[in-house]
Amino acid sequence: MGLNSGPCSGGAKCLEINGRGERIRTSGPCLPKTVLYQAELLPDRRSGPNELETGARQRRAHSGGVAGWQANFSGGSALRMSSPLASPSRHWEWQYLALMRRIWEEGDERGDRTGVGTRAVFGTMLSFDLAEDRIPLLTTKRVFWKAAAREMLWFLAGESNIRPLLQQGVTIWSDWPLAKYRQASGEAISQEVFEARIVEDADFAARWGDLGPVYGKQWVDWPTYEPAGEGTFRRGPGVNQVAQVIESLRTNPGSRRHIIEGWNVAELDRMALPPCHKTYQFHVAGAKGHERLSCVLYQRSCDVALGLPFNLFGAALLTRMIAAQAGYQPGELVWMGGDTHLYLNHVDLIEAQLAREPAGEPKLHLLRVPNSIFGYRIEDFQVTDYAPQGTLRAPVAV
Numbered sequence: 001m002g003l004n005s006g007p008c009s010g011g012a013k014c015l016e017i018n019g020r021g022e023r024i025r026t027s028g029p030c031l032p033k034t035v036l037y038q039a040e041l042l043p044d045r046r047s048g049p050n051e052l053e054t055g056a057r058q059r060r061a062h063s064g065g066v067a068g069w070q071a072n073f074s075g076g077s078a079l080r081m082s083s084p085l086a087s088p089s090r091h092w093e094w095q096y097l098a099l100m101r102r103i104w105e106e107g108d109e110r111g112d113r114t115g116v117g118t119r120a121v122f123g124t125m126l127s128f129d130l131a132e133d134r135i136p137l138l139t140t141k142r143v144f145w146k147a148a149a150r151e152m153l154w155f156l157a158g159e160s161n162i163r164p165l166l167q168q169g170v171t172i173w174s175d176w177p178l179a180k181y182r183q184a185s186g187e188a189i190s191q192e193v194f195e196a197r198i199v200e201d202a203d204f205a206a207r208w209g210d211l212g213p214v215y216g217k218q219w220v221d222w223p224t225y226e227p228a229g230e231g232t233f234r235r236g237p238g239v240n241q242v243a244q245v246i247e248s249l250r251t252n253p254g255s256r257r258h259i260i261e262g263w264n265v266a267e268l269d270r271m272a273l274p275p276c277h278k279t280y281q282f283h284v285a286g287a288k289g290h291e292r293l294s295c296v297l298y299q300r301s302c303d304v305a306l307g308l309p310f311n312l313f314g315a316a317l318l319t320r321m322i323a324a325q326a327g328y329q330p331g332e333l334v335w336m337g338g339d340t341h342l343y344l345n346h347v348d349l350i351e352a353q354l355a356r357e358p359a360g361e362p363k364l365h366l367l368r369v370p371n372s373i374f375g376y377r378i379e380d381f382q383v384t385d386y387a388p389q390g391t392l393r394a395p396v397a398v
Helices: 033-039 049-062 068-072 094-106 145-156 175-185 191-200 202-208 216-221 241-251 265-270 307-326 344-354
Strands: 013-017 023-027 108-110 118-129 225-229 232-235 259-261 277-285 292-303 329-343 363-366 381-384
Touching: 094 118, 094 307, 094 329, 094 344, 118 307, 145 216, 145 307, 145 381, 175 191, 175 202, 191 202, 216 241, 241 259, 241 277, 241 307, 277 307, 292 307, 307 329, 307 363, 329 344
Parallel strands: 292 329
Antiparallel strands: 013 023, 108 118, 118 329, 225 232, 259 277, 277 292, 363 381
């Protein structure tokens, strides 16, 4: 059957692509031809090697040669990192670069909260294999993975003040409290001076360094309330979602409720920035004794140039830590984006990164597994085989 661009008539069978990229026949309306073409970028698992290579060559020729099919790969389709069907030329990072190219060339240009403006697409997906210590750490630019790891440990500690991060030299959260301080005080203070005051002055940090109940505060201390009589309520014990998920993974691995949620509607107005990477769901698969833990991360809003590289590493690290605590092997990380965008003032970074080609396969090693996930230290993480290309910088939109 050819690729049909219109609906099937009657009960005719149609060609569709399932979630694993396999071609299936089913009844009902056919997918648009463009969707089927994009889905074809995941080879038919029933095809032989010669067919796969022939198809790949045809798509590279059709695309005009700019990094072959990778340059036209839709961010709405997923290619698993180090898939057994992937040849060495199909590095897992091409899907990130293809998503970036798709947004920049085809995205809807629109205004946004920051006033900078973006190009955006909606509803995207990337997928990575975490087995054998693989880690989705971009090689087409340097990602400061230790900063991302320190941020993840900060989340797990339930922190909401930037002071512990600044004490470790991590400045990724400074922009929001700095903007708030400048607006409130009228002082044209530099970021460096502001950060130094946060580190040196605990009282100043308590007043100006707090971000509100963001991320980790919801993860490990989600607020509850209990009746206090006469129609009033008092604060109840906080919910540690991370601890609960690890316990449920150990005792009820088949559950579909292994979820860590950061979107607390009642407290959004108190947050410096509502959570972007908001929902983590975990899934156990495999025979007993060989179970694998996978994670789906849903991100409502994603800055692909600056935020996503950190988010991918952080989610993979969290999955690895939880897998170790629950006694499972790492499986896959599936990232799903809502409003997936590039800022218009990131043009230099985008064009430079799209001109590069990925290479190498970084590995993440857990050097120690503490008794609790809350006992990890930065010294417990080691990244090897990471030789990224040069650093690319761009301003953060606040």
